[in-house]
Amino acid sequence: MASTQTAAVVPRPQNFYTEPEWLDVGGLRVAYRRKGTGEPTLYLHGAGMTRMWLPHLEALSERVDVIAPEHPGYGETEMPDWLDGFEDLVIHYDELLDVLGLEQVHLVGYSLGGWLAAEFASYYPQRLKSLTLMVPAGLRIEGKPVPNPVAMMPDAFFDLIFNDKSNMHQVMPDLESLDEVVHQYGEGATLARIAWTSQYNLKLERRLARVTCPSLVVRAEDDRLIPNETHERFAELLPNSRIETIPGTGHALAVEQPDKVGAAIGGFIQEASR
Amino acid sequence: MNKLDFYLFHLMPYPFIPPGEEIESTWVTLPNTHYDPKVGHRLYNEYLEQLIAGEKLGFDGLCVNEHHQNAYGTMPSPNIMASYLVAKTKRIPIGVIGNALPLHANPVRVAEEIAMLDVISGGRIISGFVRGTGMEYYSYAANPSYSQERFWEAHDLIIKAWTEPGPFGWQGKHFRLPYVNPWPRPLQQPHPPVWLPGSGSMETIKKAAERRYPFMMVFAPQWFTKMNYDMYRRAAEESGYESSPKQLAAAIPTYVAETEEQAHREAKPHFMWLFQNGLKIPPYHWFPPGYTSKKSFAGMLGAKVKHNLKEHWELSYEELLEERYIIVGSPETVIERLTEFTDDLGAGIVLGAGGHMGSMPHWLVMKNTYLLAEEVIPHFREPDGKPSWMREDPLGPGTLTEHAATVERPELQPVARLDGSLVETQRAYLEEMT
Numbered sequence: 001m002a003s004t005q006t007a008a009v010v011p012r013p014q015n016f017y018t019e020p021e022w023l024d025v026g027g028l029r030v031a032y033r034r035k036g037t038g039e040p041t042l043y044l045h046g047a048g049m050t051r052m053w054l055p056h057l058e059a060l061s062e063r064v065d066v067i068a069p070e071h072p073g074y075g076e077t078e079m080p081d082w083l084d085g086f087e088d089l090v091i092h093y094d095e096l097l098d099v100l101g102l103e104q105v106h107l108v109g110y111s112l113g114g115w116l117a118a119e120f121a122s123y124y125p126q127r128l129k130s131l132t133l134m135v136p137a138g139l140r141i142e143g144k145p146v147p148n149p150v151a152m153m154p155d156a157f158f159d160l161i162f163n164d165k166s167n168m169h170q171v172m173p174d175l176e177s178l179d180e181v182v183h184q185y186g187e188g189a190t191l192a193r194i195a196w197t198s199q200y201n202l203k204l205e206r207r208l209a210r211v212t213c214p215s216l217v218v219r220a221e222d223d224r225l226i227p228n229e230t231h232e233r234f235a236e237l238l239p240n241s242r243i244e245t246i247p248g249t250g251h252a253l254a255v256e257q258p259d260k261v262g263a264a265i266g267g268f269i270q271e272a273s274r
Numbered sequence: 275m276n277k278l279d280f281y282l283f284h285l286m287p288y289p290f291i292p293p294g295e296e297i298e299s300t301w302v303t304l305p306n307t308h309y310d311p312k313v314g315h316r317l318y319n320e321y322l323e324q325l326i327a328g329e330k331l332g333f334d335g336l337c338v339n340e341h342h343q344n345a346y347g348t349m350p351s352p353n354i355m356a357s358y359l360v361a362k363t364k365r366i367p368i369g370v371i372g373n374a375l376p377l378h379a380n381p382v383r384v385a386e387e388i389a390m391l392d393v394i395s396g397g398r399i400i401s402g403f404v405r406g407t408g409m410e411y412y413s414y415a416a417n418p419s420y421s422q423e424r425f426w427e428a429h430d431l432i433i434k435a436w437t438e439p440g441p442f443g444w445q446g447k448h449f450r451l452p453y454v455n456p457w458p459r460p461l462q463q464p465h466p467p468v469w470l471p472g473s474g475s476m477e478t479i480k481k482a483a484e485r486r487y488p489f490m491m492v493f494a495p496q497w498f499t500k501m502n503y504d505m506y507r508r509a510a511e512e513s514g515y516e517s518s519p520k521q522l523a524a525a526i527p528t529y530v531a532e533t534e535e536q537a538h539r540e541a542k543p544h545f546m547w548l549f550q551n552g553l554k555i556p557p558y559h560w561f562p563p564g565y566t567s568k569k570s571f572a573g574m575l576g577a578k579v580k581h582n583l584k585e586h587w588e589l590s591y592e593e594l595l596e597e598r599y600i601i602v603g604s605p606e607t608v609i610e611r612l613t614e615f616t617d618d619l620g621a622g623i624v625l626g627a628g629g630h631m632g633s634m635p636h637w638l639v640m641k642n643t644y645l646l647a648e649e650v651i652p653h654f655r656e657p658d659g660k661p662s663w664m665r666e667d668p669l670g671p672g673t674l675t676e677h678a679a680t681v682e683r684p685e686l687q688p689v690a691r692l693d694g695s696l697v698e699t700q701r702a703y704l705e706e707m708t
Contacts, residue, residue: 150563151302151412153556178579182572188563192419196411 010076011179012142015170016052019206020076023069025096031076036061039273040102041131042093043068044120046111047149047191049171050254056254059262064106064269069096071116073159073190083193086119086201091119097127106269108132110254111226112195118234121217122207130272131215132265134235135251137226144227150188161225163250164257171255214272215241218253218264225251241272244268278616278654279370279662281335282328282643283525283625285347286355287552288314289633294554295586301344301409302559308345310602318348320527320636322358324629324643329366332649334661335400337369337625339471342377342406343413346552353387362393364672365665368395371471371490371625372402376421377414381428381449382456385435389460396670397461398663402469402490403429408560419564422477424448436465461669467522475570476505476524481508483517488623490523493553493586496598499524500619507620519622524615528601528627530608540638541602542591548632549594553586601627605649614653 011119020031033053041064043057050070060066073079093116097105106129109117114136121131132196137146149157154175162168168188215238219231235243244264247257291300291308298304325336338355341347349355352370359368368391373384377518392399397455405425411418427446431454440455460466470482471490482489483506491499501521510517527545531537561571584593594600601611608627617620628646630639652659671677687698 148412150558178575180570181575182568185561185563185571186568189419189568191561192417192562192564196417196419197415216413 002033004083009179010051011174011177011183013051013171013180014174017051017056020051020070021094023099025092025099028072028080028092028179029078030069030072030096033057034065034067036063036065039106040066040100041066041106041108041269042097042102044107044113044116045070045074046095046113047074048187050080050187052171054171054254055258056261059259060108060154060266062262063266065104067100071113071190073193074187078123079186079190083190085194085198089116089124089194090120094124094127103127104129106130106132107166107274108134108265108269109136110134111251112191114138115201118203118204118208118211121211121213122204125210125212128211128213130213130269131211131238132218132264132268133215134218134261135220135223135226135231135256136217136234137195137230138201138204139228139230139233139237140202141227141233144229146199146226149225150191154184158252161251162256163220163222163224163252164248167255167258168252171252176202189238205237208234209239211238212240214268216268217241217243217246218261219243220249220253221247222249222250223251276334276521276655276660278612279334279520279623279644280623280627280651280654281337281341281623281625282629283337284321284325284349284373284630285339285341285552286318286349286630287548287632287678288317288345288348289459289476289547289551290343293553297554299556299559300346300554301407301553302412303429304345306343314348320639321630322355322362324636325359326362327640327643328629329363331643332659333366333628333647333663334623334653334663335367335369336363337400337402338427339371339373339402340404340406342373342410344409348523356391356399356582360391360398365398365663365668366661367398367400369400369469370402371400371469372404373591374404374406374410375428375432376424377406377410377416378428380451381431382435382451382454384428385432386456386458388432388437388466389456389458392460392462392466393458396668396672397466398668399460399462399466400469401466402471403432404471404567408562408565409555411562411565412559417564419544420448421565422567426481434466436460459551471523471525475566476573477570479505480509482506483521484513486517486521488521490525490623490653492525492624493527494524495583496614496619499621503619505622508512519616519620522574522619522621523623524619524621525625526598526601526612526627527631528608528612528617528624528646529631529642530603530605530650531641532604532626532645533651534604534607536563537602537604537607541642543632544632544638545594545600545602546591546632549589551600552632555586557585573640589671592649605645608646608650609653612650617655 023030070077072083084168107117111271114133217235235241246253246260247258254261328336338352340352342350356368356370388401403422427448431444434455435456443454444451444454469488472478489506505516522685529541531540628643689696
């Protein structure tokens with residue numbers, strides 16, 4: 001679909017960058033990547049590592065049809081002035097599915113995207129064939145607030161989210177590049193809009209009971225950003241769920257163990273669609 | 275008119291903390307177990323005394339400001355400090371520079387408190403408005419991505435609350451207030467002077483110039499101050515007027531002593547405390563995401579790389595002097611340096627000359643302040659040496675006789691229904707009135 005908006009020049013990461021395709025969603029030009037065949041699966045990314053077709057998406061696309069848009073204000077999708085919080089994103093994704101002509105999908109969300117997927121599921125449970133939350137944020141674990149990702153230098157943040165550091169260099173942003181630093185600052189502002197003051201949503205505690213589709217929570221062995229208890233609590237609150245641990249991993253489990261993550265989620269979705 | 279107005283300014287730091295190199299930040303995460311309230315008691319009272327002395331010494335104003343949860347400036351409520359100063363002084367203007375508007379839930383509170391201070395003080399209040407530093411957005415859990423929006427909406431609301439009859443409803447994006455109707459209204463009309471202390475974003479400078487608000491640079495190198503002043507003057511021209519020096523202010527910590535050597539020996543350790551420790555702030559605390567626009571952020575980063583700008587805590591003493599972040603020296607040197615600000619940059623207001631610097635003990639502060647008043651300030655004054663506020667009559671009548679002679683009887687009198695008829699309560703004790 002044609003859009004009159006002119007996209008700002010967005011820097012490209014050194015690894016895994018692919019040209020996105022474009023969708024017009026309510027006047028916003030949305031960048032997305034799509035690959036694979038089989039069950040249509042909407043993938044919601046976390047608060048970073050944008051503009052890349054990461055190996056876990058490749059692994060997932062060997063099993064299902066992966067549709068990975070970039071959120072408003074992230075990657076190559078511009079920040080719209082209407083974006084104030086999760087509710088705006090939930091409605092945006094409802095519209096995006098309409099534009100794609102998909103009545104029902106499998107929904108997967110990673111980290112911040114996991115929280116967003118849980119929100120979406122609580123508003124529109126009837127649109128989901130299954131729900132997968134990878135190390136999601138969004139619930140309150142008393143005494144264990146989630147550290148603010150921007151309240152530290154980027155290397156300290158990456159150190160915090162990777163337990164197995166072998167693949168870390170693949171996704172580290174190039175901080176020598178002024179354009180990349182400014183881009184990261186802009187994505188940070190989007191995160192601030194969404195989550196700076198909310199930090200968690202107490203209403204999910206009640207609302208997740210509405211989500212009756214098969215659900216999977218993928219947790220790390222030791223998540224040092226979003227405490228493991230969060231993920232266990234999500235599994236408790238989702239009525240039709242199970243939880244799976246990827247051994248040896250931290251919050252960056254998708255980069256640490258892309259094949260295992262892709263296989264776990266792909267297998268679950270195939271099973272849920274039988 | 276005096277050539278340069280001198281405002282005595284205090285940060286009220288708590289300097290008894292570990293060295294900057296051992297801590298992440300003097301803000302946000304520095305444990306408050308380092309704060310000893312007994313030491314704080316002494317400091318607050320000495321600090322307030324240092325400001326109060328400014329009136330008799332002939333300064334043009336006294337200034338306080340707002341910072342939260344840090345050791346650099348322990349005035350979370352500047353209005354409380356201003357209230358104390360109002361009570362302890364008679365005529366000198368008091369600048370609250372300023373209230374950090376985006377941090378607070380209801381801006382009417384600021385409109386009310388400034389109006390209270392203005393009425394009590396007889397119209398002596400300058401009302402600065404600031405966004406608060408980036409650090410405050412962590413410390414106060416305020417959303418940095420709304421900082422600009424909330425600042426200007428709160429500003430517009432406060433000005434309207436001061437200048438238009440209430441009650442009115444405010445139907446904004448961030449503030450929705452069915453009844454805006456603050457009692458009291460400010461004494462100064464149409465409202466207390468507004469100042470905008472800033473770090474120099476293009477957007478803020480332009481808006482300040484359009485509204486003829488004095489703009490103030492804080493702890494910046496001289497070339498950067500000049501660049502921002504030029505921008506202000508251009509913006510004033512575009513708004514159809516020529517700006518006056520009294521619209522351009524700078525906070526330049528200044529220490530004066532008998533000789534060059536004496537001045538450096540006395541001041542250097544305390545300035546180094548201020549910059550190494552008080553301003554030990556990691557970049558992610560300075561600039562939380564959304565606090566500044568992507569465009570301004572890119573411009574700032576670009577300038578930083580181009581001019582090889584260092585963090586405050588990385589600057590050497592020589593660099594601080596060279597770049598004119600600070601001024602230190604004999605009276606002759608200080609006069610010469612301040613003349614650069616008036617004659618070369620066109621500034622008409624200076625803050626932080628004289629007074630307290632970093633970790634300075636009380637007696638040294640008083641020495642600095644006395645010497646500045648005696649040896650430096652008169653150089654920038656009319657021959658009579660008077661501060662600006664002595665050239666005008668105070669707004670509030672200072673005595674009951676003046677009040678009786680000049681203030682009209684209120685249009686309405688307090689009344690109550692007594693024994694069936696409405697009577698003026700203040701005269702009801704007279705037999706013929708009841």
